[in-house]
Amino acid sequence: MNQNIKLRVSQIEKSFPGVKALDKIDFTVKKGSVHVLCGENGAGKSTLMKIINGVYQPDGGQIFIDEKPVKINNPIQARNLGISMIFQEMNYVPEMTVEENIFLGNLPVGKLGNVDWKEVRRRTTDLLKKEHLPYSPTTLLKDLTVSDIQMLEIIKAVSYNSDIIIMDEPTSAITLKEVEKLFTKIRELKARGVSIIYISHKLDEIFQIADEITVFRDGTVVESHPKEELDIETVIALMVGRKLTNTYPKEEIKIGDDLLKVEKLNNSNVYHDVSFHLKKGEIIGFAGLMGAGRTEVMRSLFGLDPITSGKVTLKGKEVKIKSVRQSIENGLVMLSEDRRRYGIIPVRSVKENTTLSFLQKVFYKLRLHNKVEKNIVSDMFSKMRVKTPSLETTIQSLSGGNQQKVVLAKWMVRNPDILILDEPTRGIDVGAKFEIYKLMTNLAQEGKAVIMVSSELPELIGMCDRIYVMCKGTITGEISRKDFSQELIMKYATGTLISNEVN
Ligand SMILES: Nc1ncnc2c1ncn2[C@@H]1O[C@H](COP(=O)(O)OP(=O)(O)OP(=O)(O)O)[C@@H](O)[C@H]1O
Ligand SMILES: [Mg+2]
Known part of the structure; x- marks a missing residue:
């Protein structure tokens, strides 16, 4: 018996109507190590994790913890066996408070069998303080950003003191600083002997945090290796079953007239004096740290949020943006970063x-x-x-x-004439990212235009003609393709450099 093995699954199978999601999966996780799972969208990663967490029952196969066979009927049993999970799809009730969310399904009960809300308040306050989170136990989830909610999920899962923590794309919506915080936490957990199963499509991240990497394809395990034996190119090839040579299908496209012109746009406390333009055939990027106001500007242009002052000219005509419906009729559409909500x-x-x-x-x-x-x-x-x-x-x-x-x-x-994409490739596998970039290029070739808000600098640099950078609610720089560099973007994004030419 191998003392070092914490979790082992053997010959796990699972079918859904019309799909075999998992086909005879063998997979082991060592004590005190980070095991990364990667694979294309739909490969079966989340399904296997939900089986380990008791959300789904396997059609066949066996799970072992500390080499003892276990049957996991539901997530509460999983938690009692020392397993907790951060879900990829954040299913939250917008009207719920932070403390209700943290203690859902785990409410402390007093002597008389009633919920001990004082205890809930006390423990939530402690947890928020310990993690330096600025909101209160009674804040409603709908008032938090996607990144706040994701951070809350992480903290919640870690607070159960489990021996096995499953993290299904935990960083898809959090800031770089929070990613650092999470990685520090993962290292601490590892040192305490906790095993972590980590799923991500961010390959550079995987290589920072993994001890072992298993690649899934079409419901089977392709290969499983210690990180040292792999590199990014090999992992991509294993994932998609072919070599990807060109990551960014950027084409030289004739740039036409202004499609959209935005002048001195304001929304009182959210962003100020935002001016930019977008021409036919262009793909422009919006870079910035999370909270810089990029999403908010785009939401206003799409008619989701108010504009307090400023001028918007669409295809040569000044428009007063009143509703989403009107924007869609005008040929302007937006893909939201929070697909669950919108x-x-x-x-x-x-x-x-x-x-x-x-x-x-x-x-x-x-x-x-x-x-x-x-x-x-x-x-x-x-x-x-x-x-x-x-x-x-x-x-x-x-x-x-x-x-x-x-x-x-x-x-x-x-x-659409103008397509606004807010974090379009979040959670998307490398092969499919390429297809999305190709669709953006096709739109541009048809004389339309794309605005891409992204936190992934390589994709902005790979695909855009110009990049605007925002910091603290305003545009701090505009960079044209020949001058693109991660360093320059970061300088504008952190406000250490502000161009005189903008605004
Ligand atoms: N509840 C369900 N009902 C029906 N089909 C499902 C269900 N859950 C998953 N599937 C199917 O099982 C397959 C595997 O899905 P899974 O969510 O495990 O993929 P994944 O590897 O996590 O992908 P991604 O990277 O996109 O998150 C997919 O074809 C999916 O459509
Ligand atoms: Mg998944």
Whole structure:
């Protein structure tokens, strides 16, 4: 018996209607080590983790903890066995408070059998203080940002003192500083003998934190190795089953007239004096640290948030942005960074989620023209390699990355003049990222334009013609392609450099 093995799964199988998600998986995690799982969207990573956490039951196979066979019927049993999990899809109730969220399913009970809310308050206050989080136990989740909520999930999972912690894309929405904080925490946990299973599509991150790496493809384990025996190129090749030579399909495109001009845009406390322009055929980027105000500016342009002053000119005509509906009619659409809140209707089918935005296009003689709808959707899906058993499948049963692709497809089928993408490749595998970049290039080639808000500097540098950088609610720099560098962007983003030419 190997004393060093904490968790072992053997011959695990799981099918869902129309898909074999896992096919005879063998997988071991050592004590006090970080085991990274990677693989394309839909490869089966989250499904295996949900089986280990008792959310799903396997169709076959066995789980061992400390080499003893266990049956895990639900997440509460998993927690009692020392397993906790940070979920990829943050399912939160917006009206819930921070303390309710932390203690959900684990409320301390007093002597008389009633919930001890004083204890809840005390423990939440302690936890928030210890982690230096600025909000209070009674703050509502809807008032927090995506990054706050993700950080809360991490802290919650760690607070259970488990021996096995599963982290399914924990850094998809947090700031660089918080990633550092998480990595420090992971190192501490490791030193205490905790085993961590870590899933991420960020390959540089994987190599920073992994002890071992297992690559999944189509529900099977391709290979499993200590990190030292692998490099990024090899992992990519194992994941997608082919070598990717060109990461960014950037093309020289003739730049045309102004499509969008934004002058001195303000929203009282959120951002100020934001001016920029976007021409036909351009892909422009918005860089900045989280909280710099990029998302807020885009939300205003899309009609989701108010504008207090400023001028917006769209295709040569001044517009007063009043609603999302009006923006869509004007040919301006936006993919939101928080798809759970704004992107999808989880219980509706993949097809319906895709066509929601352009129903008038498929409404034909007063009825939904099913065939047209189906053709447009399947065409876009094959372009984007969306992995779904059928178009009638509910979107909530797709893998995280594939849900993101459906939301993007929803806007692509609308064929917009201006496409605003807020963190479009979050949670997307390398192969599919490439497809998304190609779609952006295609739009630009058709004389349309793209605004990409991203925290991934390499993708901004790879794909954009110009990059605007924001810091503390205002634009601090504009950089053209020939001058792109991570250093320059970071200087503007941290406010150590501010260009005189902007604003
Ligand atoms: N509840 C469910 N009902 C039906 N099908 C499901 C369900 N959960 C997962 N699947 C399917 O199982 C397969 C594996 O999905 P899984 O979520 O494990 O992928 P993943 O590797 O985590 O991908 P990603 O990187 O996109 O998160 C996919 O084809 C997915 O559509
Ligand atoms: Mg997943």
